[in-house]
Amino acid sequence: MFKRAEGDARASVTIHVEGRAITAREGDTVSAALLASGLDVRRATAVSGAKRLPYCMMGVCFDCLVTIDGVGNRQGCLVPVAEGMQIEIQKGKREIGK
Amino acid sequence: MMKDYDVAVVGGGLLGSAIAWGLGRLGQRVAVLDEGDIAKRASRANFALVWVQSKGLGMPAYTGWTVRGSKAWPKLAEELKAQTGLDVVLQQNGGFHLTLGEAEYEQRTQLVARMHNQVGAADYQMEMMSATEVKKMLPLIGPEVSGGSFCPYDGHVNSLRTFRALHAGMKRFGVDYLPERAVSAITRDGDEFRLTTAQGEIRAAKVVLAAGNANETLAPMVGLSAPMGPTRGQIVVTERTMPFLPHPLTTIRQTDEGTVMIGDSKEDELDDRVQNHPINAVMSDRAQRTFPHLARLNVVRSWSGIRVMPKDGFPIYEQSQTHPGAFVACCHSGVTLAANHAFEIARMVKEGALEPELVGAFTAKRFENAAGVGGSGYY
Amino acid sequence: MSAAPKHDRYDVVVIGAGPAGLAATTMTADAGLSTLLLDENAGPGGQVWRAISSTPVKSEVLLGADYWSGAEIAKAARDSGAEIIHRATVWSLDRNLEIGVSVGGGSAFIKAKRVIIATGAQERPFPIPGWTLPGVMTAGAAQTMLKSSGLVPDCPTVLAGQGPLLWLLAAQILRLGGRIDRVLDTTPRANYIAALPHALAFLTSPYFGKGLAMMREVRAKVRVISGVTELAAAGDGKLESVTYVAGGKRETLPAELLLLHQGVVPNVNLAMAAGVEHRWNELQLCWTPVLDAFGNSSIPGIAIAGDGAGIGGAQAAVVRGRRAAGDAIKELRPQAEIIDLSAEMARAERGRAFLDVLFQPAKQFRMPQGDTIVCRCEEITAKDVLDSVAIGATGPNQLKAYRRTGMGPCQGRLCGLTVTELMAEARGKSPQEIGYYRLRAPVKPIMLSELASLPKDDEATKAVVRG
Numbered sequence: 001m002f003k004r005a006e007g008d009a010r011a012s013v014t015i016h017v018e019g020r021a022i023t024a025r026e027g028d029t030v031s032a033a034l035l036a037s038g039l040d041v042r043r044a045t046a047v048s049g050a051k052r053l054p055y056c057m058m059g060v061c062f063d064c065l066v067t068i069d070g071v072g073n074r075q076g077c078l079v080p081v082a083e084g085m086q087i088e089i090q091k092g093k094r095e096i097g098k
Numbered sequence: 099m100m101k102d103y104d105v106a107v108v109g110g111g112l113l114g115s116a117i118a119w120g121l122g123r124l125g126q127r128v129a130v131l132d133e134g135d136i137a138k139r140a141s142r143a144n145f146a147l148v149w150v151q152s153k154g155l156g157m158p159a160y161t162g163w164t165v166r167g168s169k170a171w172p173k174l175a176e177e178l179k180a181q182t183g184l185d186v187v188l189q190q191n192g193g194f195h196l197t198l199g200e201a202e203y204e205q206r207t208q209l210v211a212r213m214h215n216q217v218g219a220a221d222y223q224m225e226m227m228s229a230t231e232v233k234k235m236l237p238l239i240g241p242e243v244s245g246g247s248f249c250p251y252d253g254h255v256n257s258l259r260t261f262r263a264l265h266a267g268m269k270r271f272g273v274d275y276l277p278e279r280a281v282s283a284i285t286r287d288g289d290e291f292r293l294t295t296a297q298g299e300i301r302a303a304k305v306v307l308a309a310g311n312a313n314e315t316l317a318p319m320v321g322l323s324a325p326m327g328p329t330r331g332q333i334v335v336t337e338r339t340m341p342f343l344p345h346p347l348t349t350i351r352q353t354d355e356g357t358v359m360i361g362d363s364k365e366d367e368l369d370d371r372v373q374n375h376p377i378n379a380v381m382s383d384r385a386q387r388t389f390p391h392l393a394r395l396n397v398v399r400s401w402s403g404i405r406v407m408p409k410d411g412f413p414i415y416e417q418s419q420t421h422p423g424a425f426v427a428c429c430h431s432g433v434t435l436a437a438n439h440a441f442e443i444a445r446m447v448k449e450g451a452l453e454p455e456l457v458g459a460f461t462a463k464r465f466e467n468a469a470g471v472g473g474s475g476y477y
Numbered sequence: 478m479s480a481a482p483k484h485d486r487y488d489v490v491v492i493g494a495g496p497a498g499l500a501a502t503t504m505t506a507d508a509g510l511s512t513l514l515l516d517e518n519a520g521p522g523g524q525v526w527r528a529i530s531s532t533p534v535k536s537e538v539l540l541g542a543d544y545w546s547g548a549e550i551a552k553a554a555r556d557s558g559a560e561i562i563h564r565a566t567v568w569s570l571d572r573n574l575e576i577g578v579s580v581g582g583g584s585a586f587i588k589a590k591r592v593i594i595a596t597g598a599q600e601r602p603f604p605i606p607g608w609t610l611p612g613v614m615t616a617g618a619a620q621t622m623l624k625s626s627g628l629v630p631d632c633p634t635v636l637a638g639q640g641p642l643l644w645l646l647a648a649q650i651l652r653l654g655g656r657i658d659r660v661l662d663t664t665p666r667a668n669y670i671a672a673l674p675h676a677l678a679f680l681t682s683p684y685f686g687k688g689l690a691m692m693r694e695v696r697a698k699v700r701v702i703s704g705v706t707e708l709a710a711a712g713d714g715k716l717e718s719v720t721y722v723a724g725g726k727r728e729t730l731p732a733e734l735l736l737l738h739q740g741v742v743p744n745v746n747l748a749m750a751a752g753v754e755h756r757w758n759e760l761q762l763c764w765t766p767v768l769d770a771f772g773n774s775s776i777p778g779i780a781i782a783g784d785g786a787g788i789g790g791a792q793a794a795v796v797r798g799r800r801a802a803g804d805a806i807k808e809l810r811p812q813a814e815i816i817d818l819s820a821e822m823a824r825a826e827r828g829r830a831f832l833d834v835l836f837q838p839a840k841q842f843r844m845p846q847g848d849t850i851v852c853r854c855e856e857i858t859a860k861d862v863l864d865s866v867a868i869g870a871t872g873p874n875q876l877k878a879y880r881r882t883g884m885g886p887c888q889g890r891l892c893g894l895t896v897t898e899l900m901a902e903a904r905g906k907s908p909q910e911i912g913y914y915r916l917r918a919p920v921k922p923i924m925l926s927e928l929a930s931l932p933k934d935d936e937a938t939k940a941v942v943r944g
Contacts (some may be wrong), residue, residue, distance in 0.1 A: 001612070001630065001631070001632050001733060001734055002622060002628040002629060002630060002631060003628070003629060003630075003631035003655070004626070004627055004628060005533075005534065005623075005627040005628070005629055005653040005654060005655070006654065007533070007534075007535070007536070007627075008533040008626075008627045009533065010533050025533070025626065027519070027528070027531045027533070027625060027626065028625070028626045029519075029625070029626075032621075032622050032625065032626045032628060033626075035622065035628070036626065036628055042611045042714070042715065045856065046337075046338040046356060047338075047355075047854075047855060047856045047885075048856050050609065050856065051610075051611050051714045051715065052609060052611055053611035053612065053614070053715075054614065054618065055609075055613070055614055055615060055618065055853070055891075056599070056600065056614075056615050056617065056618050056891075057614070057615075057617070057618035057619075057621040057622060058524060058599065058617060058618070058621055059517055059518075059921075060599045060600075060744075060887060060890045060891065061853065061887055061890070061891055062854065062885070062886040062887045063609075063853065065886070071394060072394075073337055073396055073886075073922075077621075078517060078518070078519075078564070080519050092340075093338045093339055093340045093356045094337060094338065094339045094340065094395070095339070095340050096238070096339065096340050096342050096391055097391050098394075110869070132869075134871050134872065135871045135872025135873065135874045135875050135911075135912055136872070136874065136912065136915070139878075141878065142874070142875075142877070142878045202942070258877075258878050258879070258881070261878055261879070262865075262868070262878070262879040262880075265868045265869050265879070266868050268868075269867075269868050269869075275868070275869040277869055277871045277875075278871055334925075334928065336925060337886055337922060349941075355881070360925075362941075363937075363940040363941050364940055364941075364943065365940050371752065371915075372571065372572070373569075373571070373917070373918060374937065374940075375569075375575075375577070375586065375931060375932075376931070376932060376933045376934045376936070376937035377937045377940055377941060378928050378931070379928055379929060379930070379931040379932060379933045379937065380933045380937045380938050380940075380941045380942075381941055382925050382926075382928035382929035383929035383930075383933065384941065384942075385925060385929075386925055386926060386929050392925050393924065393925055393926035393929070394924055394925070394926065395924065395925050396886070396922035396923065396924055396925075397919055397922060397923055397924070397925055397928055398884075398885070398886050398888065398919070398922050399884070399888070399917055399919070400917060400918060400919070401917050
């Protein structure tokens with residue numbers, strides 16, 4: 001969907017999406033890294049289970065909700081990536097204990 | 099505006115809507131006069147419990163009325179579903195009041211004993227349970243939970259969907275719902291009542307005052323009285339989460355949508371636009387001590403609402419002696435008692451007489467020499 | 478993780494580190510007022526200067542001079558001595574000027590003598606059929622990714638909508654080697670005539686030359702369809718095609734990415750939750766706060782600057798930020814000398830009326846019909862809204878009771894305007910008469926444990942714990 005423009009000199013950061021390592025860049029938000037990964041990162045809504053991807057990327061729409069390091073329903077577009085971060089794609093309502 | 103109605107119901111909240119729906123169901127021509135979008139609406143702010151336990155201390159008749167309402171709820175839910183297709187998700191598999199620490203447990207134990215000892219009250223099998231017993235039914239409770247009381251009649255419902263179902267149902271029964279028509283005056287002219295609103299006059303043979311706390315000012319217009327003592331309640335609600343709570347609690351319930359409602363305070367403050375932050379802190383703290391896994395859930399909103407509350411906490415149902423055909427109905431528990439209002443009160447209004455054996459205890463005459471019967475209708 | 482505020486009281490708390498907030502912060506801090514700037518993002522700049530201190534797109538020409546003008550203003554704020562906290566979520570503000578802020582998973586209340594809300598704008602909802610499909614995003618979203626991560630579309634991509642941002646984004650994507658298959662311009666043809674009386678001011682404003690150059694740049698590389706009157710996204714679980722009608726002709730394009738934009742509107746949630754009076758703006762078709770010349774709102778001590786005060790763009794935001802700051806300084810440091818900014822303000826606002834009229838979005842793109850989703854969180858359609866009006870919903874708050882619109886995590890940000898306008902039309906009333914959701918704290922979600930950790934007192938305990 002998206003590619004990285006040339007000349008991006010930022011350091012690489014490895015994060016894990018459903019256990020799979022992907023390379024992001026320092027300063028990417030989780031949502032940007034997921035969209036750049038090429039993986040299927042669509043979440044399922046808590047209401048109908050419909051598939052969604054981020055819509056606004058500025059903290060307004062809550063369609064970027066994602067589980068980060070075991071904590072569910074985080075706004076991925078507001079959280080910068082960090083080395084070793086564990087990402088899970090949400091499937092419906094937030095799970096108990098996440 | 100000139101139109102003849104059998105009954106004009108003043109107030110389109112859960113209580114007025116239930117009565118109006120019930121009257122429509124009996125073939126009456128009904129108008130519901132309601133306020134607009136920004137009104138103090140307990141129907142939007144409530145906690146949605148269909149609740150029996152600990153109600154009626156000081157007035158056994160209220161216990162009986164509550165149990166009756168609880169038992170009639172399935173019929174209301176079924177009829178609404180059949181009529182409108184809307185499932186109000188009534189769940190009546192028992193509810194808890196949980197206690198944190200020993201002192202609260204002792205206090206609750208005493209309350210349960212007082213309820214049992216009350217002469218003439220219906221037995222609704224409220225019993226104390228130890229933390230171990232509670233944990234078998236609510237596995238996610240935290241270590242600070244010392245136990246609690248359980249009552250098998252308790253339950254909850256989707257109260258917003260009930261509100262919508264009643265309004266959708268009223269429409270199907272041909273009830274005229276007339277919003278943005280606050281009533282400023284009521285007079286009697288021969289056989290009919292004339293209700294003045296900013297958008298014209300409504301005429302009806304009977305009138306039912308179901309305007310919540312505003313009944314206090316409306317009632318004297320037709321020779322009735324409704325002394326009210328409203329309080330404010332604050333509620334916090336979380337995002338949706340997977341189902342974890344099979345029974346509602348007095349202060350925590352999980353809605354069928356998955357959100358967790360955490361309540362509720364009882365305050366003298368009556369401004370519903372502001373929030374009391376320390377109260378939100380206490381409620382949230384108690385909720386996460388009760389169910390530790392809630393700590394990480396996100397709160398999406400909190401609000402306060404003004405409880406409809408007769409001065410002593412018990413309902414008021416009365417027909418005017420000076421203005422026959424004028425009724426007043428108000429109570430705190432518009433959700434719990436919805437079926438009573440839809441079936442019993444509606445029937446009595448249609449027939450023109452309240453039945454003393456069912457609702458005689460709820461006359462406002464009890465306020466004439468004192469502040470009511472004492473005790474509290476509210477848990 | 479960012480640190481929590483160092484103090485619990487400040488002279489001035491500024492909320493939002495975009496053009497208005499940065500300019501205000503610099504001025505109050507320079508005047509010696511203890512100033513705290515709280516911002517939700519990882520770095521300064523807001524939306525228009527997003528990632529100004531960290532963007533990987535270093536070449537000046539790629540993002541343009543308007544973007545880089547923010548660098549100096551951001552630096553001035555950094556050097557001003559103000560306390561600046563990023564990744565801070567302000568979730569509560571009330572008439573006592575008490576601010577609830579969440580930083581790093583913990584919350585605190587702080588008090589201010591003056592609050593300057595500079596929370597800016599968000600993109601106007603664009604509720605077309607299929608707008609919830611994965612692959613449909615706002616143009617602003619794409620621009621955020623472009624500025625902060627150097628990401629550009631590389632799949633079949635359609636841009637649709639209207640307004641300066643759409644053209645700017647298109648130019649930037651193309652400059653960075655990204656892919657755009659088509660631009661669909663939804664500007665209603667009638668708007669060109671309606672905007673004519675305002676054209677002279679616009680022609681002599683800085684917008685004119687820049688706008689024209691950008692449109693030329695895009696048109697040279699991408700096919701642009703003007704006069705688009707219908708728009709729909711379709712696909713099974715993700716965007717697969719975009720259908721549009723222009724000049725009576727319907728066409729369907731394969732697409733994996735659809736970027737939508739029809740202007741921006743004030744971010745009202747925090748101000749409304751604080752109780753600031755807003756009115757419906759008939760020109761900008763949104764809620765704008767009732768403010769005096771310095772940005773002071775109906776609540777004493779709370780000022781609003783930047784696009785949150787009504788859309789005016791980045792240059793106007795800077796001036797508005799300074800004006801609000803000047804008023805705070807005047808009150809808290811009466812001996813200080815305040816410069817009159819009215820000439821600058823007039824210059825910055827020049828040409829705005831033309832843009833407001835020209836880019837007033839068409840009704841069919843603001844008021845959807847039938848099965849088109851209105852409330853993305855609760856998945857409520859236009860038909861659901863109208864059905865509720867039919868059984869008695871008079872305004873957005875009764876609608877909530879019937880349908881839960883606005884009760885999801887976004888708290889009405891993406892359905893509120895649509896709901897107000899749909900209900901107004903259905904009831905034959907003005908949006909002002911219909912009103913808006915009553916908003917409440919927390920205006921952004923915070924963890925229950927954060928609320929639980931806040932100060933409690935015996936009175937509160939007594940109000941909650943009852944036998």
